[in-house]
Amino acid sequence: MNAPGFDTAATDDGIGARAQIRAGYSGPTAGMARGYVQANLVILPAEFASEFHRFCQANPKPCPVLGISERGSPALPTLAGNIDLRVDLPRYRVWVEGKLVDEPTQIESLWRDDFVAFALGCSFSFEEALIEAGLELRHQTEGCNVPMYRTSVPAASAGRFSGPLVVSMRPFNAADAIRAIQITSRFPAVHGAPVHLGDPSQIGIADISKPDYGDAVSIRDDEMPVFWACGVTPQAAIAAAGVPLVITHAPGCMLVTDVRNSALSTF
Amino acid sequence: MNAPGFDTAATDDGIGARAQIRAGYSGPTAGMARGYVQANLVILPAEFASEFHRFCQANPKPCPVLGISERGSPALPTLAGNIDLRVDLPRYRVWVEGKLVDEPTQIESLWRDDFVAFALGCSFSFEEALIEAGLELRHQTEGCNVPMYRTSVPAASAGRFSGPLVVSMRPFNAADAIRAIQITSRFPAVHGAPVHLGDPSQIGIADISKPDYGDAVSIRDDEMPVFWACGVTPQAAIAAAGVPLVITHAPGCMLVTDVRNSALSTF
Numbered sequence: 001m002n003a004p005g006f007d008t009a010a011t012d013d014g015i016g017a018r019a020q021i022r023a024g025y026s027g028p029t030a031g032m033a034r035g036y037v038q039a040n041l042v043i044l045p046a047e048f049a050s051e052f053h054r055f056c057q058a059n060p061k062p063c064p065v066l067g068i069s070e071r072g073s074p075a076l077p078t079l080a081g082n083i084d085l086r087v088d089l090p091r092y093r094v095w096v097e098g099k100l101v102d103e104p105t106q107i108e109s110l111w112r113d114d115f116v117a118f119a120l121g122c123s124f125s126f127e128e129a130l131i132e133a134g135l136e137l138r139h140q141t142e143g144c145n146v147p148m149y150r151t152s153v154p155a156a157s158a159g160r161f162s163g164p165l166v167v168s169m170r171p172f173n174a175a176d177a178i179r180a181i182q183i184t185s186r187f188p189a190v191h192g193a194p195v196h197l198g199d200p201s202q203i204g205i206a207d208i209s210k211p212d213y214g215d216a217v218s219i220r221d222d223e224m225p226v227f228w229a230c231g232v233t234p235q236a237a238i239a240a241a242g243v244p245l246v247i248t249h250a251p252g253c254m255l256v257t258d259v260r261n262s263a264l265s266t267f
Numbered sequence: 268m269n270a271p272g273f274d275t276a277a278t279d280d281g282i283g284a285r286a287q288i289r290a291g292y293s294g295p296t297a298g299m300a301r302g303y304v305q306a307n308l309v310i311l312p313a314e315f316a317s318e319f320h321r322f323c324q325a326n327p328k329p330c331p332v333l334g335i336s337e338r339g340s341p342a343l344p345t346l347a348g349n350i351d352l353r354v355d356l357p358r359y360r361v362w363v364e365g366k367l368v369d370e371p372t373q374i375e376s377l378w379r380d381d382f383v384a385f386a387l388g389c390s391f392s393f394e395e396a397l398i399e400a401g402l403e404l405r406h407q408t409e410g411c412n413v414p415m416y417r418t419s420v421p422a423a424s425a426g427r428f429s430g431p432l433v434v435s436m437r438p439f440n441a442a443d444a445i446r447a448i449q450i451t452s453r454f455p456a457v458h459g460a461p462v463h464l465g466d467p468s469q470i471g472i473a474d475i476s477k478p479d480y481g482d483a484v485s486i487r488d489d490e491m492p493v494f495w496a497c498g499v500t501p502q503a504a505i506a507a508a509g510v511p512l513v514i515t516h517a518p519g520c521m522l523v524t525d526v527r528n529s530a531l532s533t534f
Contacts, residue, residue, distance in 0.1 A: 174463045181448045182460060193449060196441045198465060198491055224465055267534040 006032060014080055014258040018088045021256070026090045026105045028252035030124070037190075037261055038254035039066050039079070039119040040231045041089060042238065043107075043247040046071050049116035051159030055237060056118065058156035062165060062233035064121035064189050066257075072113040080258035085117050091250035098239040103250055110247065121190035122231055122254060123168060125261040129183050135176050138217040145251075146170065147211035148230050152204020153195075155233055163237040167195060167203070167227040169211070171219040177226050184228065189264045196227040203227065273299060281347055281525040285355045288523070293357045293372045295519035297391070304457075304528055305521035306333050306346070306386040307498040308356060309505065310374075310514040313338050316383035318426030322504060323385065325423035329432060329500030331388035331456050333524075339380040347525035352384050358517035365506040370517055377514065388457035389498055389521060390435060392528040396450050402443050405484040412518075413437065414478035415497050419471020420462075422500055430504040434462060434470070434494040436478070438486040444493050451495065456531045463494040470494065 006025050011017040017033040029038055044052060049071075056063035067076045074085040086108045094102040094110065104110075123146070127137055139146040146168045153165040172180055177197055185193040200208045208225055209216050213232055219225060238246050249255065273292050278284040284300040296305055311319060316338075323330035334343045341352040353375045361369040361377065371377075390413070394404055406413040413435045420432040439447055444464055452460040467475045475492055476483050480499055486492060505513050516522060 174465050174469065178448055178460055178462075178464065181445055182452050185449050185452075193445055195445075197445065198441050199489075202441065202489060222466075222469060 014256045015082070017256040018080070018083070021090050022087050026253075029090060029254045029256055030252060033256050034128070035260055035262070037066065037079070037257045037259040037264060038122055038124045039257060040122050041085065041247075041249040041255050042118040042120065042234060043085065043115050044238070044243055045112070045245060046114040046116050048160070048241075048243050051161055052118065052234075052238070054158035055155070055161035055234065056120070058158050059165075059233065060188070061192055061195060061229035062155065062231065064191060065118060066121050066189060066259075067119040069115075069117040071116055074111060074117070076117065076119055079119055079255075083255070083257075085255070086111050089249050089253055089255055091253040093248045093250050095239065095243070095246040095248065097244060098242045107247055119255055119257070120231055120234065121264075123191055123228065124254065125190040125264055126184045126187045128261055129187065129265075130180055133179060133183055135172065135180060138171050139215065142217050144215035144217065146214050147216055148213035148232055149200075149205045149227075150212045150236070155237060160241040161237040163233065163240050165195070166213070166230045166232040166236055168214070168230040169208070169217075169225045169227050171217065171223040171225050173220075173222050174224070177224060180226060186265045186267055188266060191228050191230070194226050194228050198224050200225055281523045282349070284523040285347070285350070288357050289354050293520075296357060296521045296523055297519060300523050301395070302527055302529070304333065304346070304524045304526040304531060305389055305391045306524060307389050308352065308514075308516040308522050309385040309387065309501060310352065310382050311505070311510055312379070312512060313381040313383050315427070315508075315510050318428055319385065319501075319505070321425035322422070322428035322501065323387070325425050326432075326496075326500065327455070328459055328462060328496035329422065329498065331458060332385060333388050333456060333526075334386040336382075336384040338383055341378060341384070343384065343386055346386055346522075350522070350524075352522070353378050356516050356520055356522055358520040360515050360517050362506065362510070362513040362515065364511060365509045374514055386522055386524070387498055387501065388531075390458055390495065391521065392457040392531055393451045393454045395528055396454065396532075397447055400446060400450055402439065402447060405438050406482065409484050411482035411484065413481050414483055415480035415499055416467075416472045416494075417479045417503070422504060427508040428501075428504040430500070430507050432462070433480070433497045433499040433503055435481070435497040436475070436484075436492045436494050438484065438490040438492050440487075440489050441491070444491060447493060453532045453534055455533060458495050458497070461493050461495050465491050467492055
């Protein structure tokens with residue numbers, strides 16, 4: 001991304017983070033507005049919105065819906081009062097017929113009256129809770145992206161949307177895996193509990209050292225891989241559906257909201 | 268046990284179950300008073316009570332204390348109004364200097380003014396919740412006792428009480444293991460979440476097919492062993508401490524209380 005740094009002090013909440021982004025910050029949002037929910041963004045034409053919503057409803061673990069805009073509106077008032085989805089993300093991805101065609105820093109010129117925007121829960125929220133519990137996230141320790149895998153488990157299909165369940169993987173020893181299950185179970189709105197742990201071949205992952213997205217991380221002898229449903233699942237389904245025009249966040253460049261992560265905890 | 272059957276209709280709550288036991292039923296309590304907490308019982312001289320209580324406090328997962336009697340009293344009013352610990356269990360075990368010497372059906376003649384009784388949480392409560400969630404308990408399917416193992420993990424010691432953590436094992440596939448962790452986490456008063464899952468050698472179990480107590484169960488190719496802290500842990504510590512006289516429940520012959528299992532669920 002060749003991102004300029006952001007002013008940590010000025011981005012200690014969602015309002016400050018979005019202000020810096022509107023002022024030109026175009027890098028990753030990790031570390032911005034700690035404690036606040038960051039979301040995946042999917043914008044597509046209204047013609048596809050109902051089917052995509054059904055796809056999310058049928059697949060709540062990979063596609064937890066945090067908010068949906070009114071048709072044609074770039075606002076998401078339940079996530080923050082002043083959101084403008086056309087300028088509030090550092091970088092976007094524009095997909096035409098399933099192919100990536102651009103990565104602009106704003107989408108004002110592309111906005112259409114028939115767009116519907118979906119904000120979907122992202123693992124940043126539960127990762128914050130895992131770190132607060134003292135657990136190590138290997139991809140953070142190793143300074144890379146979390147490894148993600150396409151599985152042999154099909155997502156539930158809805159209309160034109162179908163595809164494999166995509167999972168992210170974090171290795172833990174048994175005690176930490178149990179703790180991670182407890183913690184992430186508290187956050188159903190951001191992928192919730194793991195979908196699998198242990199033998200990767202049981203969900204169709206042939207080689208754990210070769211993720212389909214992100215980067216491989218090391219797994220120690222006393223550790224097991226733990227798999228969570230991943231927000232790449234809807235992206236893969238959208239790409240396969242060949243929607244004429246879709247706009248999403250660019251990887252790591254999320255929608256920063258005014259909702260606290262703690263507000264998503266169910267107990 | 269060569270147990271006579273009990274009248275299911277008359278034992279559908281704790282009061283009915285204890286009445287049948289007082290009337291002479293001397294078999295296992297499994298299936299009695301469904302929905303009500305059954306407890307492990309440990310009775311020892313007051314001289315050892317404080318140290319044993321500290322041992323329980325230091326080891327809450329294997330030794331969750333549900334109630335403690337007044338010195339010399341066979342009542343446990345917080346668990347049921349009319350409990351008489353001298354006659355309310357179907358069968359007891361009497362230990363002298365750590366050795367089993369008798370298995371009587373009442374202990375009125377043995378009761379002493381310096382006895383202190385501890386009721387400790389037992390896995391029956393969380394097993395009921397697992398079954399209600401549709402999970403299979405292999406030892407029930409195979410009609411045997413749950414397998415239990417002495418581990419290489421030491422329990423925290425307190426005074427004269429020390430020994431290994433003893434665990435019970437239930438095999439599950441990954442999805443059911445995750446669900447079982449969620450469910451048992453809700454029941455910290457009855458052993459709570461598992462202490463380990465996966466590779467048994469990591470906790471010093473050399474051969475999973477040879478439990479130290481109970482019976483071996485089959486583990487299918489797609490399953491992993493899941494281990495919970497077990498109420499045999501305090502029994503092993505008591506035996507090793509060489510307490511002059513201890514009375515416990517006989518295996519499977521528990522104290523049936525008036526407390527509902529659901530009352531122990533933390534959320």
